Each structure stands twice: as C-alpha cells, then as structure tokens.
Amino acid sequence: MTKLKILFNQTLMVSTAVLFGVGVQTFLRFLLQGEADFTWPWYTPFSIVLTGFLCALPTMLILNGEADSKKKGIIRTLVHFVLVGGVVSFCGYLFGWYDNLADYLPILIMYILIYMFVWFYTLWLLKSDEKKINEAIKRFTDEE
C-alpha cells in the first residue's frame, strides 16, 4: 500500500512539475515572441501523466529504501537524477516535446531546476521536522 501511495504521489508530483514547465515555456514564448495560442496534439496530456508514472518508478525503486551510509545515499541520489532525467528526455523525444537541441535545452534546464527545487524543499521540510522534534523532545528527556 505504501509503495502504491508513493507511486501515485510521485506520478502526481512529476505530472504537475511537467505541466509547470510547459506553463513557463508558453509564458516565455508569449512574452518574448508574442505567441498567444498554444496547441497540443491529442496525446500530450496522457504523455505527461505517463512520463510522471515512469519517473515515479526510479523514485520508488531507488529512493524508497534506506541507504546505510552517506556515500551510498549520494550515489543513489545521483543515479536517481540521471534515471529520471533519462526518462524525461526519452519521453520528450518519443512524444515530440522537442525536435532539436535548441528545443531540448529548455526542457533539460527546467528538469534540473525542478529537481533542485524539489530536493531543497524536501531538505527544508526535513530540517523543519528536526527542529520541531528537538524542541518537543526536551520536555521528555531525563536529567542525568
């Protein structure tokens, strides 16, 4: 059940992130080139959800377990970053999100930015939890 929950949450999160990326791109095109209309092939919304699901798989398989050392944790994160990046790039190619390198670069930059944002946000949440737990635990700790 927990794995299904992770899969579902990750699918939603990545789909939203891709939609956000598309939103930023169309907004920039509107600002810079004055393109007010944006059209999608019929399969694009499905392709976004499918990409979200495929990106969730490495998360569930790699990051779900517990790393027994800091070094292993960093390696797992790097592997995860590359795998998810690979999935995004492959899906982007397959579904025609980009035709050439010039179109691919903004997708890659967006992916790196979103990955960093999610990572730092997660770190911030963890540190916030750490602070709350340490404050609460003072009330319970024995005096020795």
Added chain:
Amino acid sequence: MKVEVNAVDSYDLESAVINTVKITEDIQSAIDILDNNCRVIPVAYEGKNLILPTDKIYYIESVDKRTYVYSKEGCYEAKYRLYELEELLNNYFLRTSKAMIVNIRKIRSVKAEVNGRLTAELLNGERVIIARSYVKDLKERLGI
C-alpha cells in the same frame, strides 16, 4: 499535592491529569500505574538474574534472536522477544527499527538525514537510527 477524584459514568470517560512542576520518581510511578505498564523487567547479567527498572533503559536491541537491554550501567540480556517488550513497556518506548526499541526519555537530540531517517543521540552519547517508517510514530508520541 492536592488530589481530586471525580466519578464518571463510563470507562471511556476515565482520564487522569497530573499538573506537576517536574516528573519525579513518584510522579513517574503514578503515571506508570495509571498507564498500566510494568516498571521493571527481568534481565540476566553474567548468569545472574536481575530486575531492571524500565526508566534505566536506554534502548533494547535484538541480535541473532537474542534481546539485549542497554542502560547507563551496562548491557543485559532479556528473556522476552522484542515484540513482547514493546507490548509490556510504556509509551516512552518507541520502536525505531525492526531490531530496536528506544526510550524516548533518553534521547538528547535528533538529526534528520536526507533519506528521511533520523539519527538520535542518546544521553550516554551513543547514536541510534530511527528508521523513516517509525518517524511518524515518534512525532505522534511527542504531540507534533
């Protein structure tokens, strides 16, 4: 200390509130009696059977189907299995991994790790891991 007892109509409504400046040994005894939890557990040390007060316990670990109880004074072996002790001990004892139970009152501080687990520093300076799946339980017990 002023003691006030009010009669209620059902067992569901039974509760006890203790207003205290400090949790002394007597207050802790009262809490344990009201919680209906044991205050001592039988342990063995160098072939001798001993009775160990639960408030002296730092953590309990299961290694090769044997259960070891750690206090400031030393390490003892318990006859109980870990899951049995989990049921016997009060709410201050938290399952932190498949093989460990930690006394929350002996935790000095915690440090969050990127994989979601916590490293808890105990009052004796030892560090133990609180697995990610048990962090939620810790937060609930601390009232977060």
